[in-house]
Amino acid sequence: MTAPPRIFSLLLFDLAEAFDSIPWVLYYWFFFAFEFFVYGRLISALVVKPDNYIFYYGTGLLVLILFNTASWVGRGFVESAHEGRLKYLLSLPMARNDLFFEQIMLGVVVNTVRLTPPLAIIMWLSGVMTPTVLLSTLAIITLLSIAVIGLMVALSFVAFRSFDIYSAVVAGLSALLIRFSTMYYPLAYMPTAYADVSLGNPMTYGTDLLRRMLGFSPSLLLDPYLAAVVVLALVIGALFAGMFTISHAVEGVKSS
């Protein structure tokens, strides 16, 4: 029997650490359940249009959890530099790109575990529970996870200058990417200035593509082909940015 490649040994180690804390795993399911069945239900009782807003909101919640998990992977990478673990990882006989892909796989697996039960609840309640829909939505979730994790790891070079500035940049970017997108509200209901900003935000396209797979009314969503092209472009761009950062920016640095 041969030993698993180093990238998988590291991934198994990181996954064991990620799932060691049962309360965190349960927290995200609690978060979804509370936000969907309490906040979502009450807000959708106030929302006059669009109809059935609770499902629109629930799908946005899925993307929010995805975004938070991806940020957590990026933050973990930065903290590993702060704690000296990154130096150890860089000294391992493993290609820099393998280290980057290990981080991507970690985020994708954690996201899949955190998101599959809430996704199944939304699909079941909205009556679209079929294997095809499940697989296609999971594929989009995976692509979006890769894109956001790549982006967050690429941003880690900021943390090597100042951890405070990194936290501020990530929080600010999160605010922009979440508020100015279709995570919580359709483009049609945004003021024109906000809608224009949201059209430049790739999360808008990813979220609308996910909703398209879940059978939402096309009148509320962007063109699915355009959305798919933007999501793929984002994935490729984020992968290259992440690989560039890992290969050129992390050597010999520590987080301040």
Added chain:
Amino acid sequence: MSQRSRILRIVRVDVSYFFRTKWLIATLIGLNLSDMLVLGLVYNGMMSFNYFAFFVPGVVIAGMFAAALDVGRRVYLGLTEGVIQYYLSLPVSTDGLVWAHIISGGLGGTIYSGILLAVALAILPHASWLAALAMLPMMFMLSMGLSGIAAVLNLFSKRGERYWVFADGLQVAFLGMSTISYPISVIQSVFPGFLTTLIEYNPLSQGVGALRSWVFGGQPVALGALGSLILTSLVLLAMGAVSYRHVFYEVREVGKI
């Protein structure tokens, strides 16, 4: 040096942390402002009433809650990193240390929400600056009570990452089970009576209710509502004081919690 001046020095150190992370605080305020000016405005267009005017005071109180809880986060970090143990080695009483952290929680929450309140006063019509100034001591009281929640969290999260899970979970539950984002009439139409009562007595609901009616609604101060706000804040504050006292006593006597 008297006990009081020692306590004030610890309060000063605690509150100064708030201003040392300027970038982060500026961004967090930016996040709250984006809640007001993006989320509030867009939802306003999707609802049949002026949701923007309803939601903005809610963001002020939500910001206060987050800032008050942040003091608890620092106490938790202080416990894990030995800072509290250092404080306990100083000539300051355990009760003094308890009050120092509760007062700094109150100040942190008031300063943070005071900034948000100033923005709310500037963007909402018919707001009373005088009533807002009169509200500040109430906000300080409420903020001290809310920081007491963080103390209770410290009591129950003895190891690992439990504190962060409890803090996040409690924040989501307290905000969601309040009238920050939705009026009580909607809650009454969806949830059973006992849950509605619970939501009405949530100190966040009482704080935001006071802001909406007194500062932004031009209504006179209702003594019953004021008494209820003070009472719930005092109950939380007492729970917080007892929790911090227990945690610090354990650390002083046993060396750990």
